[in-house]
Amino acid sequence: MTKEIEFNIGKLLLQQNKKLMVAESCTGGLIGHRVTNVPGSSEYYLGSITAYAYEAKESLLGVNNETLMRYGAVSRETVIEMAYGIRKSLSGHFSMDELLGLSVSGIAGPGGGMPGKPVGLVWFGLSTPEADHAWKFIWDGDRIENKTVSAQQGLQIIHDYLNGIINPESY
Numbered sequence: 001m002t003k004e005i006e007f008n009i010g011k012l013l014l015q016q017n018k019k020l021m022v023a024e025s026c027t028g029g030l031i032g033h034r035v036t037n038v039p040g041s042s043e044y045y046l047g048s049i050t051a052y053a054y055e056a057k058e059s060l061l062g063v064n065n066e067t068l069m070r071y072g073a074v075s076r077e078t079v080i081e082m083a084y085g086i087r088k089s090l091s092g093h094f095s096m097d098e099l100l101g102l103s104v105s106g107i108a109g110p111g112g113g114m115p116g117k118p119v120g121l122v123w124f125g126l127s128t129p130e131a132d133h134a135w136k137f138i139w140d141g142d143r144i145e146n147k148t149v150s151a152q153q154g155l156q157i158i159h160d161y162l163n164g165i166i167n168p169e170s171y
Contacts, residue, residue: 003034003037003038005152005155005156005159006034006035006037006038006041006155007038008159009035009155009158009159009162010035010038010040010041010043010044010045012159012162012163013044013045013100013162014043014044016162017098018044018098018099018100018162019044019045019046019090019094019098019099019100020035020044020045020046020100020102020158021045021046021047021048021086021087021089021090021099021100021101021102022035022047022048022049022086022101022102022103022104022154023048023049023051023061023082023083023085023086023101023102023103023104023125024048024049024050024051024103024104025050025051025052025057025073025082025103025104025105025106026074026104026105026106026107026108026122026146026147026150027104027106027147027150027151027154028050028052028147029048029050030147030148030150030151031048031102031104031151031154031155032045032047032048032050033151034151034155035155046090046094046099048086049061049086049089051082054068054073057073057078057082060085060089061081061082061085061086061089061103062081062084062085062088062089063078063081063082063085064081067081072117073105074105074106074107074117074121074122074123075105075123076123076125076134076136078105078123078125079103079104079105079123079124079125079134080103080125080127080132080133080134081125082101082103082105082125083101083102083103083125083126083127083132084101084125084127084132085101086101086102086103086127087099087100087101087127088101096129097129099129100126100127100128100158100161101125101126101127101128102124102125102126102154102157102158103124103125103126103127104122104123104124104125104150104151104154105122105123106120106121106122106123106146106150107119107120107121107122108120108143108146108147108150109142109143109146110142110143118138119146120138120139120140120141120146121136121137121138122136122137122138122139122146122150122153123135123136123137124137124150124153124154124157126157126158126161126166128161133166135157137150137153
């Protein structure tokens with residue numbers, strides 16, 4: 001697996017004076033792991049919260065219980081609140097204009113799927129100074145493959161945003 005995207009993200013974050021934070025669920029910390037494989041990543045990567053349970057999403061990321069009850073953890077609404085929540089969590093130390101929040105929540109498998117939410121369904125959220133976005137994907141791998149491709153897609157979303165080519169219809 002190439003580390004090129006992680007290195008490019010780091011360079012772009014430094015050039016643009018941005019800081020990245022990640023709220024992970026189904027990837028279990030894999031995005032943060034990949035970002036921190038780059039030497040010097042502490043200059044632009046503030047950290048992540050792996051919030052697997054509803055309670056963790058509520059307490060650590062500020063996701064509304066009503067959102068979780070109405071839409072579930074794997075939804076557009078939840079990942080937007082997760083991305084904004086991780087971004088806001090350090091807003092007392094940094095300007096919100098500097099902070100980017102990425103979130104991911106999905107059903108990695110092999111169980112957990114249900115009508116309308118199959119195994120492999122993954123939602124991503126991105127909270128930026130300009131707007132909050134969300135995207136949906138459905139992968140067809142096993143648990144490890146779904147986590148791996150989700151981490152790669154999360155990095156691609158950040159990379160595309162930093163290159164100015166992201167919008168709600170990007171994916």
